[in-house]
Structures are given as structure tokens and as C-alpha cells.
Amino acid sequence: MKSWMRRTLIAVASLAAVAGATLAAGNALATRKMQRTVDVRVAPVAIPGDAAAIERGAYLYATRDCADCHGADGAGRTFIDTGQWRPTSRPAAAARWRATPTPRPSSAR
Numbered sequence: 001m002k003s004w005m006r007r008t009l010i011a012v013a014s015l016a017a018v019a020g021a022t023l024a025a026g027n028a029l030a031t032r033k034m035q036r037t038v039d040v041r042v043a044p045v046a047i048p049g050d051a052a053a054i055e056r057g058a059y060l061y062a063t064r065d066c067a068d069c070h071g072a073d074g075a076g077r078t079f080i081d082t083g084q085w086r087p088t089s090r091p092a093a094a095a096r097w098r099a100t101p102t103p104r105p106s107s108a109r
Helices: 003-034 051-063 091-099
Strands: none
């Protein structure tokens, strides 16, 4: 075998070995990081219940547009409830989403 071909094959094999080792190391590190747990100590928070604090909370709720997301009574609000995820950032996924039939509410059947 010619020497240039032999050197080329050795270089390609070396690069493949380095790439494989890098992928294996990256996978091992990613797996270790995903399985990591962090213990967080939660400090108790004193929640004031006096009239002044309740009045201040009602003021903040009204003036910071909290009702837009949390509803007028604070029980929450449903924005979209189709039962499907709607992709908007990926055109191919969005096309597949548009092609699927929209589920009808149980009351319309």
C-alpha cells in the first residue's frame, strides 16, 4: 500500500476514534447531569393575615393585571384547551398539526 494512503487511513481512523470517545464522554456526562438531584432547604415564610396585608394584596392583584391569567376570582383561567400541542416554531411540525383533525367537545357529539 502506498504511504500516503496508509497515512490517510490512519488519520481517518484516529479522527473516528477521537469522535467516538468524545461522543461517549458527552453521553456519560449528560446522563450523569440528568440524573442529578439537588436538595433544597425551604425556609418557612411568614404569611401575614392582617387586614392591611390582605388589602395590599388585593390592590396588587388588581393593579398588576393578575386577573388576566389567574381569573377574576384567582381560581385560574383556561387559555387553550384543545388537548393538542400546537407547534409554532417548526414549519413541518406545524403543517402536521394543521393536518390532524380537531377534536370535538363531548357536548357537540
